[in-house]
Amino acid sequence: MRCIRSLTLLSALVADLLAVPPHASAAPALQKVTFGLDWVAEAEYGGYYQAIATGIYRKYGLDVTIRQGGPDVNNAQLLLAGKLNFDITSNGFLAFNFVQQKIPFVAVAAMFQKDPDILLAHRSSGETSFAALKGKPIAISADTRASWWLFLAHKYGYSNSQIRPYDFNLAPFFTSKTLAVQGYLTSEPFLVKQKTGHFPEVLRLDKAGFDGYAELIATSKKLVATDPSLVQRFVAASAAGWKSYLDGNPAPAFALIRKANPDMTMPLLQYGYETLKHDGIVDSGIARTKGIGAMTNARWKGFYTQMSDAGLYPKHFDYRAAYTLQFVDHKSAAP
DSSP: HHHHHHHHHHHHHHHHHHHHOTTSSOOOOOOEEEEEEESSGGGGGHHEEEEEETTHHTTTTTEEEEEOOOTTTOOOHHHHHHHEEEEEEHHHHHHEEEEEHOOOOOEEEEEEEEOOEEEEEGGEEEHHHSOOOOOOOOEEEEHTTTTTTHHHHHHHHGGGGGEEOSSSSHHHHHHHOOOOEEEEEEHEEEEEEEEHHOOOEEEEEEEGTOOOOEEEEEEEEHHHHHHHHHHHHHHHHHHHHHHEEESSSSSHHHHHHHOTTTTOOHHHHHHHHHHHHHHTTSSSTTHHHTTBBBOOOOHHHHHHHHHHHTTTTTTTTGGGGOOOOOOSOOOOOOO
């Protein structure tokens, strides 16, 4: 009887196993995403690295690979070629340029509510305002020449004869007491102080009336149309990564940033992180109520009007084609 009972139990067990669909207990496969930065790994991208390091992207079903940018990397071309799923578009100028040049990209979130772009000047020169730099040499990159330089030139009467080439090296600034250079609020002031023992004069673009978003997440219009779930999950997970980074322990992000960019020092990382928090670069304005990454039609319209009045974009330009609010302006629930 014991043998018969054992055979009966074995048969029942085999039947149960056969009834279970193959891989029923396996976790769903993660969707691979490649995300391009507009510069090398720094504190300014901490939210994305935090989302990788703490498993936030994985919780949203994503396996994210971050590709660093730099002066010799054109992520817009890589996005157009399908090598990236998302990239960082530095500012609203570039988003408008996508429309103007009929490039099928769209901004889906604005991680920076304030643009941290700056000009650095020597305090000893007395150039303590944007207006004071009229006619003075200013070193800027080619990308800047085609974006926010145009705003400053219109507002303060700058001319292209003032422009000096900038290769993201501060050496010319240290050797010329009359030269101003472009920079980022979260890094170059610290580097100048580290070298000279004091902070330079910092002229902030957002304080000059430049009201554009920065660090925009962009993707192709095709992806928005064909896989909106992927776009929504990437935006929501990135926002969650930023919240974890700013409100929690940034050490996981710091570790990944330094692994990706060994030249990054802990003092500079800490300075950048504290500046992001202190100045509300990410979580100020509507981001406090509508969530990190939020955008509004009103602000995009205001930015377009500002730039159009300056003659930088034509009247009746279809500025709304540069962005979509489909994936922001709401608190995203956890998956």
